[in-house]
Amino acid sequence: MTITWFGHDSFRLEADTFIVDIDPWQLPVGLSKSNLVLITHAHYDHCSLEDVGQITGAGAAIIGPREVADKLAAWPVMVMAADESTQIEGVEVEALPAYNLNKFREPGQLFHPEEEGGLAYVLNWPASAGKLGKRICHTGDSDATSELEALTGVDVLLVPVSGTYVMTAEEAAGLVNKIQPKLVIPMHWGKIVGDENSARRLRQLCGERVTIMAPGQTIAVPD
Numbered sequence: 001m002t003i004t005w006f007g008h009d010s011f012r013l014e015a016d017t018f019i020v021d022i023d024p025w026q027l028p029v030g031l032s033k034s035n036l037v038l039i040t041h042a043h044y045d046h047c048s049l050e051d052v053g054q055i056t057g058a059g060a061a062i063i064g065p066r067e068v069a070d071k072l073a074a075w076p077v078m079v080m081a082a083d084e085s086t087q088i089e090g091v092e093v094e095a096l097p098a099y100n101l102n103k104f105r106e107p108g109q110l111f112h113p114e115e116e117g118g119l120a121y122v123l124n125w126p127a128s129a130g131k132l133g134k135r136i137c138h139t140g141d142s143d144a145t146s147e148l149e150a151l152t153g154v155d156v157l158l159v160p161v162s163g164t165y166v167m168t169a170e171e172a173a174g175l176v177n178k179i180q181p182k183l184v185i186p187m188h189w190g191k192i193v194g195d196e197n198s199a200r201r202l203r204q205l206c207g208e209r210v211t212i213m214a215p216g217q218t219i220a221v222p223d
Contacts, residue, residue: 184206
């Protein structure tokens with residue numbers, strides 16, 4: 001399995017010719033088509049009509065909360081809500097709520113309130129060809145909520161670190177220490193808010209399990 005980070009919260013996961021894109025935004029041209037597109041919420045930097053159109057071919061599945069389906073009206077979006085799950089070509093997709101605890105747009109108004117229905121996703125990738133299965137969590141734009149802290153058996157955690165709209169590096173480190181993933185990739189830095197120093201801070205706090213990626217970089221997920 002490989003993971004490519006395109007910057008911000010946009011990732012591509014690929015194994016055995018099955019391709020999953022999460023929150024595609026500002027993608028490079030010429031990418032192959034995706035089998036599954038997961039969108040965490042309807043904000044422009046996560047739900048981009050241009051980017052979804054670029055990577056979505058015939059037969060691709062698109063999953064997102066209700067607001068995403070409304071925004072992507074030209075595509076048949078499978079609506080998911082927190083605590084629901086589905087299976088796409090053997091890959092199980094679990095949805096968890098993604099929301100803020102203490103990041104306010106203005107007094108009393110969170111940037112990502114729970115009632116807006118934003119999602120985090122856990123992908124349970126099956127074992128194949130002698131390779132172990134993988135459990136991968138993309139937290140979406142969230143703080144370190146109790147639902148995320150309750151996760152177990154996570155191999156790869158894709159977690160924001162920039163603060164302002166999402167958890168800070170210190171809050172992300174608390175989540176990492178709770179759930180003990182094998183590999184951690186910091187996201188949500190370098191484009192809108194936060195810089196590489198936020199990612200380096202997470203690595204300082206959590207050690208070598210944290211891999212800081214450059215936009216466009218692809219790495220292999222270790223067995």
